[in-house]
Amino acid sequence: MPTFTTRKNKIVLTDYNYRRDIENRLFMAELSILEVDVLQEIINGSLKTTLTTLADNLEIAPSKLRPILDKLAKSGLFQIQGDGVLVDKEMRKYYEAHIIKFDDDFRPDMEYLQGLLSKAPIHALPSWYAIPRSSDNIFNSIIEKFLFTPKIYERYLQDLVFDNPIISSIAKQVFAAPDYKISASALIEKFGLTREQFEEYMLFLEFSLVCCLRYVKTNDVWEEVVTPFHEWHEFLLFVQNTHPVAIQDVTPITAVYEKEFGFLNELNAFVKKLLKKGVSFTNAPKDLLEVALLLEIAKQEKQKIVASVYTEDWLKKTRADQAIILYRQSLNRLIANEQFTSFSEKDLREVEKSLKNFAHGKWVYFEDYIKGCLAAVGSVLPTSLVNRGKRWKYSTPNYNEDEREFIKLITCEYLMQAGMVATGYHQDKLCLCLTPFGRLSLG
Structure with a gap:
């Protein structure tokens, strides 16, 4: 008001x-x-x-x-x-x-x-x-x-x-x-x-x-x-x-991770094992391996993945500190992602800002979130008053498939792995919510 x-x-x-x-x-x-x-x-x-x-x-x-x-x-x-x-x-x-x-x-x-x-x-x-x-x-x-x-x-x-x-x-x-x-x-x-x-x-x-x-x-x-x-x-x-409505019955939601910082917990368990024994490159979980190599808390030696000189220091950090470090690597991950070379840091920050649309921390469907998303990513220009003949209108996004996939990458992968977003499925539909850490960090 x-x-x-x-x-x-x-x-x-x-x-x-x-x-x-x-x-x-x-x-x-x-x-x-x-x-x-x-x-x-x-x-x-x-x-x-x-x-x-x-x-x-x-x-x-x-x-x-x-x-x-x-x-x-x-x-x-x-x-x-x-x-x-x-x-x-x-x-x-x-x-x-x-x-x-x-x-x-x-x-x-x-x-x-x-x-x-x-x-x-x-x-x-x-x-x-x-x-x-x-x-x-x-x-x-x-x-x-x-x-x-x-x-x-x-x-x-x-x-x-x-x-x-x-x-x-x-x-x-x-x-x-x-x-x-x-x-x-x-x-x-x-x-x-x-x-x-x-x-x-x-x-x-x-x-x-x-x-x-x-x-x-x-x-x-x-x-x-x-x-x-x-x-x-x-x-x-x-x-x-288009404001995403919170899912009322959350009992049937199958969360990708039951606990906050679930991905980081798995990452830490993975690199702890590396301190004792290397893991075959082909047997290493792809998502954990990608992040571990990015953070340099693991390294590849021939066909093996082993601990690095930074592994022990990493494990001494709090989950919140680890989450912030991983979050700060989002741009580097985006630059290295060959599928999304046309997107930039500005696009990433736009997606982050859009999450405030459901900062209540309740579960919403991904499709409902994206319907009301105003993030100016890719070819989508910032919302403004545009003249269409004699008529004027505040423009709203109409995302193409690449832009939708980019938004999904940032919210449901990068920010989820950093403990800021929780993801899951409700009646076979992807849903997400901001975690307490996410509301604190992105708010």
Whole structure:
């Protein structure tokens, strides 16, 4: 949940005629479904029409339409002259930008935000958002400064502060709500607001890039709801819906190692034997041999594996110290791995960071973990706000087979052997969890 604590917000609504927008929002918030249909018909129709024509198009009686037109005429969109309806061209353009909020496919997205920003005088925007006046594209500059990556945007939300604590509280309620969506009526009731106060606060929050209003058809009425901006809302839902769920019944899990540092226990037992007697190269367990040679706690003499000068010192170390030494060799192991030559230390660290997604230490399926993994490995770029035509979206990974295998190598082999991850099988499906040592080391 974001908090708003340190940085002063510089948006000044009085820099433009914001009262007009407030009045429009108040007007639209009171519209019924039929009234919205009438308004859409007028906006999308001819500048000159008649009550009879509108009634025919809407398939309602003229006597039912007339009181609706009387109410809608207060918007200034049109005038009624007898049976005639004369639409104001400039006001139609104004309402075209607002009536889309009632469309089934309306999304309060970056395109909507761009339209919102166009209402404010362009000379005020650099001051509002502290961007250079020499910027070639103010909208792109705003995206780069505040919205470009989840980390940038989260930091902006954490640093944001408002003069009015109720505005901060509204934002917190939105981000704490189920699926990050809450009704306007619930917020108005909770904070004891008038409708006008609420609409003004929401306009301020929209310009502050925090959350926005939309209309949802519920039980044959239009209901105002508040959500984060569409792109951030979608990303939050992705994170929520792909968060790996802990396996409830862990009894059937067959762990690869029953005890923490299980691999290191086997490694130590193996090299202890070498102190007494060498082992044939062909008889040495491959995984233990690879690590023992890497750590130089064993060496090959012709066709035998024997202890090295470092073996005894190694065995004197604590398991935790041994685990750290093995963990620090992960990069060298990766460099030596011919199957994954296209991956680097950056990729390795990205995978490590992704494990914080289930730092609770409970077992999760590997497939569930990778669905919500945001590690930028291989060809996958870091999550950022990307433009796809008129639409924007926070990118999320779509790993190819090599990238999936790389993530599996790091989590289920390298980190497992270092005692940071435990692996096992539940109903024939690979699962893993962070060990207490892993939570301490990677957290």
